[in-house]
Amino acid sequence: xxxxxxxxxxxxxxxxxxxxxxxxxxxxxxxxxxxxxxxxxxxxxxxxxxxxxxxxxxxxxxxxxxxxxxxxxxxxxxxxxxxxxxxxxxxxxxxxxxxxxxxxxxxxxxxxxxxxxxxxxxxxxxxxxxxxxxxxxxxxxxxxxxxxxxxxxxxxxxxxxxxxxxxxxxxxxxxxxxxxxxxxxxxxxxxxxxxxxxxxxxxxxxxxxxxxxxxxxxxxxxxxxxxxxxxxxxxxxxxxxxxxxxxxxxxxxxxxxxxxxxxxxxxxxxxxxxxxxxx
Amino acid sequence: xxxxxxxxxxxxxxxxxxxxxxxxxxxxxxxxxxxxxxxxxxxxxxxxxxxxxxxxxxxxxxxxxxxxxxxxxxxxxxxxxxxxxxxxxxxxxxxxxxxxxxxxxxxxxxxxxxxxxxxxxxxxxxxxxxxxxxxxxxxxxxxxxxxxxxxxxxxxxxxxxxxxxxxxxxxxxxxxxxxxxxxxxxxxxxxxxxxxxxxxxxxxxxxxxxxxxxxxxxxxxxxxxxxxxxxxxxxxxxxxxxxxxxxxxxxxxxxxxxxxxxxxxxxxxxxxxxxxxxxxxxxxxxxxxxxxxxxxxxxxxxxxxxxxxxxxxxxxxxxxxxxxxxxxxxxxxxxxxxxxxxxxxxxxxxxxxxxxxxxx
Numbered sequence: 001x002x003x004x005x006x007x008x009x010x011x012x013x014x015x016x017x018x019x020x021x022x023x024x025x026x027x028x029x030x031x032x033x034x035x036x037x038x039x040x041x042x043x044x045x046x047x048x049x050x051x052x053x054x055x056x057x058x059x060x061x062x063x064x065x066x067x068x069x070x071x072x073x074x075x076x077x078x079x080x081x082x083x084x085x086x087x088x089x090x091x092x093x094x095x096x097x098x099x100x101x102x103x104x105x106x107x108x109x110x111x112x113x114x115x116x117x118x119x120x121x122x123x124x125x126x127x128x129x130x131x132x133x134x135x136x137x138x139x140x141x142x143x144x145x146x147x148x149x150x151x152x153x154x155x156x157x158x159x160x161x162x163x164x165x166x167x168x169x170x171x172x173x174x175x176x177x178x179x180x181x182x183x184x185x186x187x188x189x190x191x192x193x194x195x196x197x198x199x200x201x202x203x204x205x206x207x208x209x210x211x212x213x214x215x216x217x218x219x220x221x222x223x224x225x226x227x228x229x230x231x232x233x234x235x236x237x238x239x240x241x242x243x244x245x246x247x248x249x250x251x252x253x254x255x256x257x258x259x260x261x262x263x264x265x266x267x268x269x270x271x272x273x274x275x276x277x278x279x
Numbered sequence: 280x281x282x283x284x285x286x287x288x289x290x291x292x293x294x295x296x297x298x299x300x301x302x303x304x305x306x307x308x309x310x311x312x313x314x315x316x317x318x319x320x321x322x323x324x325x326x327x328x329x330x331x332x333x334x335x336x337x338x339x340x341x342x343x344x345x346x347x348x349x350x351x352x353x354x355x356x357x358x359x360x361x362x363x364x365x366x367x368x369x370x371x372x373x374x375x376x377x378x379x380x381x382x383x384x385x386x387x388x389x390x391x392x393x394x395x396x397x398x399x400x401x402x403x404x405x406x407x408x409x410x411x412x413x414x415x416x417x418x419x420x421x422x423x424x425x426x427x428x429x430x431x432x433x434x435x436x437x438x439x440x441x442x443x444x445x446x447x448x449x450x451x452x453x454x455x456x457x458x459x460x461x462x463x464x465x466x467x468x469x470x471x472x473x474x475x476x477x478x479x480x481x482x483x484x485x486x487x488x489x490x491x492x493x494x495x496x497x498x499x500x501x502x503x504x505x506x507x508x509x510x511x512x513x514x515x516x517x518x519x520x521x522x523x524x525x526x527x528x529x530x531x532x533x534x535x536x537x538x539x540x541x542x543x544x545x546x547x548x549x550x551x552x553x554x555x556x557x558x559x560x561x562x563x564x565x566x567x568x569x570x571x572x573x574x575x576x577x578x579x580x581x582x583x584x585x586x587x588x589x590x591x592x593x594x595x596x597x598x599x600x601x602x603x604x605x606x607x608x609x610x611x612x613x614x615x616x617x618x619x620x621x622x623x624x625x626x627x628x629x630x631x632x633x634x635x636x637x638x639x
Contacts, residue, residue: 075629081568082559086544135624142621165512165534167544170558171570174512174534175623178520181489182496182620189497205534207485208513213493227484227513228475232539236475246480254481 026050028222042263051200051220051263055101056108056125059158063267064112064121071110073143078105078136082170090168093129101128105136106161109144111153115271120148122157126201132163133206138176141210145183149190154274158197159211162224164204177209184213193277195270198225198248198257216273218261219248312372314361318580321354358580365529368552370561371537373529374508375471378583380590381440382409382424382467385507388590389597390415393422396453402482405446406437407470408518410453415465416598418605421457423450423518424467427508440509441474447487447517451494454502463501463601466518471536473514488517495520496620501604501612503597505575506530507582510560522616523600524570526562527589528577532570533560570623 023032028050038045042062043052054062060069084090098104106128111120122144124131133141141157148155165173187194196214198207200223208227211217219225226246234241244250251257261269311319325347332343365373373379386393386409395411398404409426412419427440450466457464473484495502495518502521510519510532526532535543540558541550562574575596582589604612 077627077629079625079627081625082557084557086554086557135626139624139626167535167540167558169625170534170568171532171560171565172568172624174516174532175570175620177489177513178492178496178516179620179623181492182520182617185493185496186617188493204485205513208488208517209492210489212483212486212489225485226480227473227488228480233475233477233480237477239477242477245477250481254483256483256486 024052026052044263049221049262051222053126053160053200054263055127056103056123056160059123060108060110060112060121062263063156063158063270064114065116068112069110069121070112071108072147073109073140074104076104076136076140078134078169080168081135081172082168084168084170093168097128101125103128105134105140106131107133107137107140109140111147114156114267114274117271117274118153119270119274120144120151120153120155122155124157124159124161124206126160126162126199129166129168130163131159131161131201131206132166132173133161133176133209134166134169134173135176137166138173138179141180142176142183145180145187148192149183149187152190152192154277155187155192155194156197156270157194157210157214158199159202159206160199161206161211162201162203164206164208174205177205180210181213184210188213188215193274195273197261197266197270199223201225203227203229212256215277216258217256218259218266218269219251219257220263220266221248221260223248225251312369312376314365314369314372318354318358318361321350321357325350325354355579362580366552367531367555367558367561368537370529371509371531371551371555373581373583374531376581376583377429379508380582380586381429381469382422382426382507384586385467385590385593386413386422386424388586389594390422396456397449399445399448399452401448402445403443405443405449407440407442407474408446408450410449412462413465415594415601418598418601419462420601421453421462421464422467423453423464424507425470425514425518427469438474440470441472442470442514442517443474443476443479444482444484444487447473447491450518451487451491454495454498458498458500461500463503463604464498464521465597466502466504466521468504468506468510468515468519468532469508469530470511470514471509472511473517488513491517492520496616497613499609499613501601501607502616503600503604505593505596506532506571507593511536520616520620522604522612522619523572525573525575525596525600526565526571527575527582527593528562529581530562531560532565533558568625 024035026033026045028045029048031047033045043054078094080091107124109122122141194214195216196211198219202211202225248260328347391414393411393413410423413422425440426437428434428437454464503523504519504521505525507527508530537551537555538548540554542548565571578585578588
């Protein structure tokens with residue numbers, strides 16, 4: 001069902017990286033930027049280095065050696081176990097999101113080469129229901145970690161999720177946090193190297209599970225990263241939030257991130273870390 | 280209107296008097312949720328008649344007793360009716376009831392001893408997370424549990440059961456200690472969620488919850504988790520990875536609070552009852568979805584009506600489960616714990632469907 005419309009909309013998703021049109025407005029510096037120029041810089045603002053959204057497929061293309069990606073478990077599709085409906089039925093929402101993004105759910109997993117080193121890689125796409133983790137994201141990532149364990153592969157997971165655990169699958173989504181974390185715990189015991197890359201945004205249940213469990217945690221500059229949403233915190237403490245709160249730089253300062261890595265350098269940084277850890 | 284401090288005294292008296300019967304000790308002087316209005320009215324009448332009976336030793340005594348018996352019958356009938364038809368939103372009210380037994384109450388009533396161990400040896404001592412050695416039946420265990428606090432003062436110091444990173448670090452360090460001496464771990468989950476605040480983010484709220492699950496999944500000692508009230512999202516799951524997961528009948532366990540969900544999907548907190556319906560988080564649903572092992576039945580009218588009876592039931596569940604788990608070799612325990620969480624989730628597998636289609 002979900003795969004039927006996959007091919008036709010893959011093309012559309014590539015465009016979604018930055019808003020359609022020749023010119024785009026940068027949320028970082030408010031400057032008007034020539035779209036092509038930003039795209040040539042892997043969707044980074046040429047003026048202020050603001051990192052725009054990139055889709056999971058684009059990310060894989062940016063990080064892996066060309067043509068080496070072998071996708072795993074693309075036959076797993078989401079369903080609607082709770083028969084959940086808010087203003088829209090979850091079942092309908094899934095179809096719409098699949099058509100809009102060309103993805104079956106919010107993650108892509110597989111293996112490929114980074115500067116000729118074989119790795120297992122997973123990416124969550126913040127365009128699909130806020131990149132939230134439901135049963136499919138949890139299952140695909142768990143399978144990814146288990147395979148990386150079996151084949152002794154370094155593991156890279158690039159997170160982009162403003163949604164955390166997906167509400168529409170209720171408690172089943174919450175349990176995916178425990179499931180992936182348990183798999184990572186076994187991977188760790190087996191001596192595997194896990195590099196977690198945090199991108200804008202990484203929040204809630206995703207931040208509170210696999211995204212925070214890397215042996216090395218990298219983050220793109222100025223990404224929003226945290227547990228509770230800024231609005232929730234503001235409503236709780238009834239005070240203004242400090243400047244730069246919950247950004248990559250804030251987390252680096254407080255000791256939760258190893259390195260802030262600009263997008264253009266990500267591939268080399270990963271390759272170098274793998275070399276240091278002897279994998 | 281009674282002050283919260285008086286309310287707290289009522290509860291203490293209630294806990295301290297094990298011989299009192301259900302109806303006499305019911306906390307009906309406090310305002311309960313709407314759906315308990317009829318029940319509370321009958322309770323008030325019973326108390327009135329009892330008081331009258333005490334004043335007047337004479338003639339109409341028998342008649343009075345009969346009236347009380349009738350009222351109790353009526354109360355039982357009504358309570359059964361109300362409590363067997365609670366909506367998910369009403370169940371949330373029960374789970375949050377201010378007289379509901381908390382971790383500390385169970386430590387008093389179901390355990391023979393509790394030796395509190397403080398502090399995460401890192402930042403502080405989070406009062407929202409209670410940890411320490413305890414004895415239950417013949418077992419020496421480590422108890423880790425959220426504590427909401429009964430009085431205003433206590434609630435404020437516990438942040439209403441919302442733990443900070445130091446709470447989860449404290450829990451992790453005590454659990455590692457338990458593992459070292461093969462002491463089983465019992466986790467009581469009762470939190471609206473992990474604390475959302477500036478300090479909590481600065482000290483790594485997301486990271487500690489992740490690390491706690493990561494660690495619990497491999498601790499070489501039996502772990503029993505029981506949701507005794509609110510199972511609020513990551514804050515709950517942070518001490519929720521174990522070999523057995525039990526849930527009290529009127530507790531709930533959810534990916535997000537109904538108010539939070541309504542705020543995001545319906546754009547207003549007023550739609551919380553709708554969100555509560557949609558989220559399928561009551562004990563019955565949790566069992567159907569395969570995320571918990573057992574529902575522990577509550578006394579008629581909810582755990583807040585009879586702490587002793589509830590504690591007794593919880594104790595028998597814990598002792599029975601400890602016996603079961605202690606009999607298993609650790610390696611087997613760990614592989615079953617992994618398998619338990621491994622199978623959670625519902626999705627369609629295209630390959631399996633194709634295979635199924637090919638064979639038919």
